[in-house]
Amino acid sequence: MYTPQGRLDANELLRQYSPLVRRLAHQMIAKLPANVEIDDLIQVGMIGLHDALGRFDISQGVQFETFATQRIRGAMLDELRGSDWMSRGNRRQQREIEAAVHRLEQRLKRPPHESEIAEEMGISLQSYQDILTKVRGTQLVYLEDMSGDDGSDEYLDRHVGSEDANPLAQLQDQRMREALVEAIKKLPEREQYVMSMYYEHDMNLKEIAAVLGVTESRVCQLHSQSIARLRVKLRAW
Template sequence: MYTATGRLDSGTLLKQYSPLVRRLAHQMIAKLPANVELDDLIQVGMIGLNDALGRFDIAQGVQFETFATQRIRGAMLDELRGSDWMSRGNRKQQRDIEAAVHRLEQKLGRAPQESEIAQEMGLPLEEYQEILTKVRGTQLVYLEDMSGDESGDEYLDRHVADEEGNPLSLLQDQRMRMALIEAIKKLPEREQYVMSMYYEHDMNLKEIAAVLGVTESRVCQLHSQSIARLRVKLRDW
């Protein structure tokens, strides 16, 4: 991977690590609305990889793949910041769903049904389900955003975090991990299946839809609803 002069062989490394760019782009696109294009993320990710090649210093004691991952994700995040990927209206609708779930859980002492959440929000069921599809973009349990406050730090920084301060690293805390596990156990059965297939078995929406015998859109709705429930549970943690 080095030239005769001891420098990184950029051409070889670009070819070797381009699958890393694609993998990171696929991971990120799963958390974002449908209007974000995969090819756009890959393109800016390759720019990030090229930037990593120019900046990498082996004397820092960091593996190149670790360093490159940070630069690639950083480039993708910068692109998303500039494209206003999720409207304020959609963010408000996500918070409204969570607020309705919270009120109903307090009142009913159990996980509310989908129709009950729609009624609490004063919406027909079909309109509520359409909103669930639209708010895709809060598609993971981002543990850094349990306050519900959209002011202050950048929304995107909390919802698609990079390696430092990544919610995944927070999950390594055993207490938080157990809280998440318990929250998932309290989801309605079908939503538990969706979460298990999506995160534990790394299945995509099409595959999950085939297993459940529903449309991909319906899986997306169930997933968004699960996230709203989990965020409510973990906010109280």
């Protein structure tokens, strides 16, 4: 990995460690809002890798991959912290939807229909669907859900860190995934399809719309509604 002059071969290292950037990006994206683009994380991660090349000092006794991983993850976290994922107004409306879904599920003992959620919120079906479109990209877990009593914003550092660092966290993540799978199975059939195509098959909204024979906006609504239902289920977990 060194040039004839005894220096790190930057081009070769960038080529060799670009898969590491993609792997870290995919680890992060699994725990982040749907509106965070994987390509954006990879691009920022490559900048972090390039920065690692310039700062690495072999005399410190640290392996380059370990050092690079820290710089790459740090660059991604800095980018995420600077992103405004969702406005307070949109978040409030999302929580109102979740509250309505929760009340209806308690009463009906089944997933409520869109028209029932709209009625429970005291708005028209069209207004409800407009809200679903507006809150597109809502995350499954909000940062404030995981913050400490002092309001500290440490979610990203604690939940998007190294997956091998904490066995207990690893076990909790596994239980979380199992609970999520069970919750998805209880979604209405069409919403199950949307979640499967979006998250398992990595299809975009346009592709899903073509498969279902609906508009891209409608797929967005179904995705937002699915997230609201799942958050209600996972709160109980």
